[in-house]
Amino acid sequence: MSGALPKFTSTLLFVCLMFFFTRSAQAQTFQKGTVVSFHYQNQTLEQALKDLETRYSLNFSFSNTQVILSTPLTCQASGLPLKKALQLLCECAGLTYQIIGDQVVLKSRPGTQKTLSLSAYTQTLRGKIVDAGLNKPLIGATVILTSTEPERAISTGVDGSFVFEKVPIGRHKIRATYLGYLDNETANILVVSGKETVVTIMLEGSTIEEAEVLVVAERDKDLPQNLLISSSVHTLRTDEINRFAGSRQDPSRMAANYAGVSSASDQRNDLIVRGNSPLGVLWRLEGVEIPNPNHFTFTPNTGGAFSLLNNNLLANSDFLTGAFPAEYGNRIGAVMDVRLREGNSKKIENTLQLGLNGLEMVTEGPLVKKWGGSFLGSIRLFTFRPLEKLGVDIGYEGLPRFQDGAFKLVLPTPKAGKFAAWGIAGSSNVTIYDIDKDTTTWGKVRYRLEPTLNNQMYAFGLHHTYSLFPKTVTEVIVSTSGSQVEATSNATFRNLQKRLFYYLRNYEQQLITKFNLTHKPNHKLLFKSGLTWQKMYYNNQEIMYQDLRDVYEIPLDAQGSASLWQGYILGKYNLSPRFDLQAGLYSQRFSIGKRLSVEPRLSLDFFITDAHRLFLSGGMQSQTQPLVYYEYRFFSQETAEFNQPYNKLDFTRSKQVVLGYNYKINPDLRFKAETYFQYHHKVPVSKREGEEAFSMLNLGTDYTFVTVDSVVSKGTGRNYGLELTLERFPKNGFYALGNLTLLQSRYAGGDGKIRPTTFSVGFISNLLVGKEIDLDLEKRHHLSLDLRVNYTGGRRIIPIDEERTINEPTDKIYFDVKNAYLPQLKNYFRADIRFSYQLNTLKTTHWIYAAADNFLNSRNELYYGWDLEENKAKKYYQLGIYPYLGYRIQF
Numbered sequence: 001m002s003g004a005l006p007k008f009t010s011t012l013l014f015v016c017l018m019f020f021f022t023r024s025a026q027a028q029t030f031q032k033g034t035v036v037s038f039h040y041q042n043q044t045l046e047q048a049l050k051d052l053e054t055r056y057s058l059n060f061s062f063s064n065t066q067v068i069l070s071t072p073l074t075c076q077a078s079g080l081p082l083k084k085a086l087q088l089l090c091e092c093a094g095l096t097y098q099i100i101g102d103q104v105v106l107k108s109r110p111g112t113q114k115t116l117s118l119s120a121y122t123q124t125l126r127g128k129i130v131d132a133g134l135n136k137p138l139i140g141a142t143v144i145l146t147s148t149e150p151e152r153a154i155s156t157g158v159d160g161s162f163v164f165e166k167v168p169i170g171r172h173k174i175r176a177t178y179l180g181y182l183d184n185e186t187a188n189i190l191v192v193s194g195k196e197t198v199v200t201i202m203l204e205g206s207t208i209e210e211a212e213v214l215v216v217a218e219r220d221k222d223l224p225q226n227l228l229i230s231s232s233v234h235t236l237r238t239d240e241i242n243r244f245a246g247s248r249q250d251p252s253r254m255a256a257n258y259a260g261v262s263s264a265s266d267q268r269n270d271l272i273v274r275g276n277s278p279l280g281v282l283w284r285l286e287g288v289e290i291p292n293p294n295h296f297t298f299t300p301n302t303g304g305a306f307s308l309l310n311n312n313l314l315a316n317s318d319f320l321t322g323a324f325p326a327e328y329g330n331r332i333g334a335v336m337d338v339r340l341r342e343g344n345s346k347k348i349e350n351t352l353q354l355g356l357n358g359l360e361m362v363t364e365g366p367l368v369k370k371w372g373g374s375f376l377g378s379i380r381l382f383t384f385r386p387l388e389k390l391g392v393d394i395g396y397e398g399l400p401r402f403q404d405g406a407f408k409l410v411l412p413t414p415k416a417g418k419f420a421a422w423g424i425a426g427s428s429n430v431t432i433y434d435i436d437k438d439t440t441t442w443g444k445v446r447y448r449l450e451p452t453l454n455n456q457m458y459a460f461g462l463h464h465t466y467s468l469f470p471k472t473v474t475e476v477i478v479s480t481s482g483s484q485v486e487a488t489s490n491a492t493f494r495n496l497q498k499r500l501f502y503y504l505r506n507y508e509q510q511l512i513t514k515f516n517l518t519h520k521p522n523h524k525l526l527f528k529s530g531l532t533w534q535k536m537y538y539n540n541q542e543i544m545y546q547d548l549r550d551v552y553e554i555p556l557d558a559q560g561s562a563s564l565w566q567g568y569i570l571g572k573y574n575l576s577p578r579f580d581l582q583a584g585l586y587s588q589r590f591s592i593g594k595r596l597s598v599e600p601r602l603s604l605d606f607f608i609t610d611a612h613r614l615f616l617s618g619g620m621q622s623q624t625q626p627l628v629y630y631e632y633r634f635f636s637q638e639t640a641e642f643n644q645p646y647n648k649l650d651f652t653r654s655k656q657v658v659l660g661y662n663y664k665i666n667p668d669l670r671f672k673a674e675t676y677f678q679y680h681h682k683v684p685v686s687k688r689e690g691e692e693a694f695s696m697l698n699l700g701t702d703y704t705f706v707t708v709d710s711v712v713s714k715g716t717g718r719n720y721g722l723e724l725t726l727e728r729f730p731k732n733g734f735y736a737l738g739n740l741t742l743l744q745s746r747y748a749g750g751d752g753k754i755r756p757t758t759f760s761v762g763f764i765s766n767l768l769v770g771k772e773i774d775l776d777l778e779k780r781h782h783l784s785l786d787l788r789v790n791y792t793g794g795r796r797i798i799p800i801d802e803e804r805t806i807n808e809p810t811d812k813i814y815f816d817v818k819n820a821y822l823p824q825l826k827n828y829f830r831a832d833i834r835f836s837y838q839l840n841t842l843k844t845t846h847w848i849y850a851a852a853d854n855f856l857n858s859r860n861e862l863y864y865g866w867d868l869e870e871n872k873a874k875k876y877y878q879l880g881i882y883p884y885l886g887y888r889i890q891f
Contacts, residue, residue, distance in 0.1 A: 036085035037078050039155075045071040045093055052089075056082075062106035067095065068150075076142055076155045078179065091144050091175065092153035121778055121840050123191050124346075126163040127199035129156050129176050132227045133520045134473045135465070137161070138203060141178040146185075148172070159372060159412065167191050169840050170779040171730075176201045180523065185667075188730045190239060192838070193780075194845030194890035195349050198342070200315075202227070205523030206577075224318045226337065228528065228572060230582065230603045231617040231658045232322040232674060234258045238341075241311045244768055245788040246832030246853050248356055248884075250307040251338065252294070255319045259674070259723035259739040262764050262792055264701035265862055266830075266854070266879040269294065270303030273321050273334040274676060275719040275745025275759045278302045278700040280333020280623060280652075285309075286340060286422050287475070288512055289330075289534070290459040291483035295402040295428035297455055298703045299485045299506040300626030308404045308426040308457060310378045312351055312362050315341035322676055323617040323658040326568040326584025326601045327528065332621045332654040332680065340408045340422055343376030345369070355849070355886025358382025358402075367411060377407040402428035417466030425458035439494050443869035444811040446547065447491040449501060453703075454486040475516040482509035491545070503543040504556075504705060506628050511535045529569040537561045540628055542705070555707075558631035563591040564624070570601070578607040588622070590651070592630050597622040597651055611664045618657035625649055625684065625696070634709035643709060650682045650713040652696065672725040683715030685750040692751040693798060693820035698758045710750075717747040717757065733772035740765045756821045761793035782838035787831070794825030797864045802873050805866060813866045825861040825875075830854045844891040853882040 036056060040048050046069035049060050075092035077085045086104065090097050098105045129141040137160025144153040145164050156162050173187045181203040191197045204227065224233045236251055247254040252269035255261055264270040270278040281302040283290050294304025320328065320335040328335050343364030351362040360380040367373030383401040404426025412418045431452040436442070459481035466474050484507045491501035516530040542556035570584030584601040601619035608614060629646040660674040686694040688710040697717050699706055721743030728736040745760035767789045775781035798821060801814040808814065834851040854860075860878040867874040 034082040035079050036082055037080070038085070038089075039076045040073050043073050045069050045073050048073050048075070048089070048093075059103050060106060061103045066108040067106050071150045073153075075153045076140070078140065080179070088142060088153075088177065091146070092151060094149060094151040121169045121193050121780055121842065122166040123169060123193055124163060124165055124196045125167040125172065125174075125189065125191055125199075126161065126196065126346075127201060128160045129162065129178065129201050129203060130160055131181075131520075132202035132204045133526045134467075134471070134518055135202075136467060136473060138178050138181070141176055141181075141203070143201075144175045144177075146173045146175050161372070167197075168779070169193050170774070174199070174201065176203060178203055180206055182206050187667075188239075192845040192890065193840040193842060195351070196344055196347065198344065205520075225316055225339065226318055226327075228325050228327060228526075228570065228582065229318060229320060230325075230580070230605045231615045231660050232320060232324075232676070234319045234321070236314075236317045236319055238311065238314050238316060241314065243770060243784065243786060243834075243836075245770075245786040245834040245851065246790070246830070248306075248851075248853070249311040251309055251311070251314065251317065251336065252303060252307055255336070257737065257766050257768060257788065258319070258321075259672075259725050259766075260321050260721065260741050260743070260764065262759070262761060264303065266860070266882070268303050268305060268701065269307060270301065270701045271334055271336070272701070272759050274678065274721060275743050275757060275761075276333035276678075277697050277757075277759070278333070279626065279696065280331050280700075282328065282331035282333075282335045284328075284335065284337045285424065285459060286420070286461055286463060286477070287337075287516075288461055288477050288479045288514055288532075289510075290424075290479075290481050291457055291508065291510075293424065293457060293459075295404070295426060295455060296400060296430060296453065297485065298453070298487070299504065299705050300628050301700055303701070304455075305400070306357065306382075306402065306428075308424060309338060310357075310360070310362070310380060310404070310406050312353065312360070313340050313376060313378055313406050313408070315339040322678065323603075323619060323656045324601070324621065325582065325603065325617075326570040326586040326599075326619075327530065329566050329568065329586045329588055329599070329621070330564070331623045332652060332656075332678075340406070341376070342408065342410045343367075343374035345372045345374040345410075349890065351888060351890050353886065353888040355888070356884040367409060371412055371414070373409070373411040375407070375409050377405070379403075379405040400428065400430035402426060417464055420463040420465075421461070422463070423458070423460035425456075425460075427454070427456045429454045435492055437496065439496075441869060442494065443867075443871055445868045446811055447493045447501070449489045449491055451487065451489040451502075455484070457481075457483040471521055472517065472519045475514075475518075477512070477514040477516075479512040479514070480510070481512070482507070484508075491547075493547075499545060500543070501545045501547075503541070505539070505541045507539040508627055509537045524574040526572045527570070530567065532564075532566040534564040534566070535561060536563065536627055538627055538631070540631065542632075553635075555634060556628075556632050560631065562627065562630070565589045580605040584619075590624050592624075592647055593649070595624075595651055597653070613662040613664075615660045615662070616658070618655075620653065620655055622651035622653045624651060628705075629707070632707055634707075645709060645711045646684075646707075649684055649711065652680060652684070652713075653682045655679045668729045668731040670727055670729075672723075672727070674723045676719070676721060676723075678717075678719040680717035680719075680747075681715075682713040683717055683747070684711045684713055685715030685748075686710045687712055687714075687750040690817060692749045692753065693755065693817050695747050695749050695757070697745075697747045698821075712750070714750065715748055717745070719743065719745045730770075730772070733774075735768075735770050737768040738766065756796050758796045758821055760796055760821070761824075764790075764792045766790050780840045782840075784834075784836040784838070786834040786836075788833075789831045790828070792828045794827050794861065795863075796821040796824050799823050800864070800866055800873050805873075806871055811868050825864065828860050828878075829858045830860065831856045831858070844889055847886075847888040847890075849886045851884055851886075854879060855881055855883075857881045 052058050077088050086097050095106050096109050129138045141156045143162040169191050172189045175185045177183050241254045256263045260274045262272045271281050292302050293308040295306040297304035318337040345366050348365035353360040358380045362378040364376040367375045381403045406424040408422040410420045461479035464476045487504040489502040492498050512534045514532045519527045539559045544553045566588045568586040572582040582603045586599045589596045599620040603617035606614045633642040633644045656678045658676045663671040684696040686708040695715050723741045725739040741764040745757040747757050770786040773783045799816040801816045804814040832853045833855050836849040839846040857880050862876045862878045
C-alpha cells in the first residue's frame with residue numbers, strides 16, 4: 001500500500017492540473033472568442049442565468065442579498081462578444097460583473113438611482129430609435145431604462161419604436177445600443193401623469209470596423225438635430241423654451257440666451273447674431289423656407305412682437321449662427337431650422353393653456369392606428385385687454401390682438417414611405433392712438449398720426465420620405481406660403497382735418513418644390529444633395545402724402561413674380577474614428593438680374609480625446625435683397641423718368657470662417673469657445689452726399705421701410721469676435737448656462753469710411769440658473785425656480801445736430817451723419833425671474849407659472865430721438881417690470 005500512495009497522488013495531481021488548465025483555457029476562450037446571442041422577454045433573472053450556463057458553460061457567482069433572482073428581465077443580444085453580451089445583460093438587470101478565473105461574479109450596481117416603481121402615478125414612455133444620417137428606424141436596437149430599479153430593457157420593433165409602460169413620474173434616463181453604432185444615453189426625460197412622453201433618439205454609426213460595438217459615454221447634449229452641422233449651432237430644446245426665464249415661450253427669445261446673440265428691444269424678438277442685421281436670418285419649417293413667422297411685424301423684417309410658432313407643438317430645433325453647411329443658403333446671418341413634433345399615435349391627448357400667448361388648445365392622437373399615424377393641432381387667441389386692466393404698461397396706447405393655428409399629420413405606410421402634411425397660419429392687428437385736440441401743446445408738430453398695422457402669414461406643406469434602397473433615402477417637399485403687411489397711417493392736422501397720410505401693402509406668396517437625396521454607403525461616408533425651385537409672387541403698393549406740396553406719391557405699385565433656383569451637394573467622410581471631413585458646394589440663381597452664385601463650404605471636426613474636440617468651418621455665402629425692394633422706383637426730376645436702382649443690385653456676399661473648441665468636462669458639464677471672422681461685400685450702400693452712412697447692414701429692427709434712390713452694391717462689412725460658454729446640463733434638478741461674447745461689427749458706406757454698425761455693441765453676457773424641487777416622495781408636486789441676467793453693450797446711434805435742429809423753424813431734424821454710429825446708448829441690464837408649480841394627478845398634469853421680466857425695473861434706453869413738442873433731444877426707454885401669469889393642463 002505504501003508504494004501505491006505516491007502513484008495515486010501523482011495521478012490525482014495530474015487530473016487536477018488538467019482540469020485547472022482546461023477551465024482556464026475555457027475562461028480565456030469565453031473572453032476572447034465566444035459569441036453570445038439571447039432573447040429574454042419578461043423572464044426572471046434566474047431563468048436567464050440558467051440558460052446561459054447551459055448553452056455557453058458559464059459559471060455565475062453572486063450574493064443572494066445583492067442579486068434578486070426573481071427580477072423580471074427583458075433583454076436581447078445578437079452575435080455579441082462575451083464581454084459585450086455580459087455587459088448588456090447586466091445593464092438590463094441593474095448589475096455589474098467581473099470575471100475571476102472561470103467565474104462570472106455578479107454584483108448590484110453602486111449608486112443606481114432608484115425610483116418609486118410601485119408608485120400609483122405612472123405614465124407611458126415611448127419613442128423611436130433612428131439612424132442619425134438617414135433618419136431611418138433601427139430594428140432590434142436595445143433600449144434600456146436605466147433610471148428605475150430594476151432597470152428595464154426592450155428591443156425596438158420593425159418601425160424602430162419602443163414602449164415602456166407604467167413608468168413612475170419624474171425625470172428618467174434611457175440608454176440605446178445597436179450593433180455597429182455608438183451608444184446613446186439620453187437624460188432628463190420628463191415623465192408626467194397627464195401626457196405620454198415620446199422621444200426620438202438618434203444613433204451615430206461607429207467607424208470601428210469590427211464585430212464589437214464601440215461603447216462611449218452618452219451622446220453630447222449640445223449636438224444638433226442635423227448632425228451635418230459641426231460648428232456655430234445651438235440646439236433649442238423644447239423644455240428649455242418653456243423653462244428659461246425671459247423666454248416668454250418664444251423660440252427667438254430663447255435663442256437670445258446663447259453666445260453671440262442679442263435682441264433689438266424688449267418689445268420685439270428680432271435676432272441680431274454676431275453683429276449682423278436680422279435681415280440675414282433664414283426661417284425654415286420642416287426643412288423648407290417660410291416667411292417671417294411672427295405677429296406684429298413689418299416689411300421686410302424677420303422678427304416681431306410675438307412668435308407665431310406655438311411652443312407646445314415644437315420639436316427640438318437647430319439655430320445656426322454662421323458658416324453654414326451647404327444644405328443652407330440665401331442668407332448670411334443665421335438660420336432658425338424649426339421642426340414640429342409628431343402627435344401621439346396611440347391615444348388622444350389634450351392641452352389647454354391660458355397665459356402670455358393667450359387662450360390656447362392643443363389636441364393630438366392616432367390617425368391610422370395600425371400604421372402608427374398621428375395628428376396634432378392647435379389654436380390660439382389673444383388680446384392685450386386683460387393686461388391693460390391689470391395696469392401693465394405695454395409701451396404704447398392701443399388694443400393689439402392676434403390669433404394663430406398649426407397642425408401636423410403623419411402617416412407612415414408599409415411600402416410607400418412616410419407622408420406628412422403640416423401648416424401654420426396667423427394674423428394680428430393693432431391701432432395706436434395719439435390724438436390731442438389741444439393744438440397749443442403740439443410745438444413743431446404739423447400733424448399727429450394714428451397708425452394701424454395688420455399682418456397675415458401662412459405656410460403649408462406636404463412631405464414624403466422614401467427609402468429607395470437600404471442605404472438611400474429621398475425627400476420630396478411641396479410647400480406654399482405667404483405673408484402680408486398692411487400699414488395705414490391717418491393724419492390729423494392742426495385744423496383737425498384728417499387725411500390718409502401713408503399706406504403700405506406688401507403681399508408675397510411663394511411656391512416651393514424641394515428634392516433631397518441622402519446616401520450612406522457605410523458608416524464612414526455620407527452624401528447628401530438637393531435641388532429647390534422657388535417661385536415668388538408679389539403685389540406691393542406704397543402711397544405717401546407730401547403735405548407741403550399737397551400731393552400723393554406712389555413709388556411702389558407692382559405685381560409680378562420672380563424665381564430662385566438653389567442646389568447643393570455635400571459629403572461627410574470619417575477619416576478616422578476621431579477626424580471628420582465635410583465638403584460641400586451650394587449654388588443659387590435669381591431671375592431678377594440673372595444673378596448667379598457658386599459657394600464652396602468646408603468643415604473639419606477633430607476629437608483630440610473623447611473630451612476635447614476642435615472644429616473649423618468656413619465658406620462663402622450670399623443672399624438676395626428682400627423682394628419688396630426690387631420693384632421700388634424713384635422719380636427723377638432731372639430726366640423726368642423713373643429710376644429702379646434696387647433691381648440692379650447684386651447678391652450681398654460673405655466669406656466666413658469659424659474656429660472652435662469644445663471640452664466635455666464631464667457628461668453634464670461642458671466648456672465651449674468659438675472665434676469667428678466674417679467679411680461681407682457687394683453690400684447695398686448709397687453714394688449720395690448726406691446718405692454716406694446708409695448700409696443695408698444697419699436695417700431690420702424698426703417699424704419703418706427705409707429706401708434710398710442712389711443704392712449700389714459697393715459696400716463692405718467685417719464682423720469678428722470671441723464667444724465663451726460654460727453650460728451645466730440639468731442634473732439633480734439644477735442647471736446653469738453662462739456665456740460671454742466679445743465682438744466688433746464694422747462697415748464701409750458709400751464714402752468708403754469705416755464705421756461701427758448699429759449692432760456693434762461690444763459685448764454680450766448671459767447667466768441662467770434654475771432649480772427643480774420635488775415637494776413629495778411620489779414626485780406629484782414639483783416646484784421650479786429660474787433666473788436670467790443679461791448685461792449687454794448699448795446699441796449705436798446716429799447723433800442729432802441739436803444746435804441746427806433747435807433753431808430750425810420747421811419740423812426738420814438734422815442728423816450728424818459724419819459721426820454716425822460712433823456714440824452708444826447706455827449698457828443694457830435686465831434680470832428676469834420665473835416660478836413654476838407642477839401638480840400630477842392620476843390622469844392630468846397641471847402647471848401654474850408666474851414670471852416677471854426686468855423684475856429689478858432697470859431703466860434701459862431704447863433709442864435717441866427728437867421731441868418736436870418740447871423741441872429738444874430725448875431718450876426713450878424700454879419696458880419696465882413686465883409680469884405675467886399662466887396656467888396649463890394636460891390630460
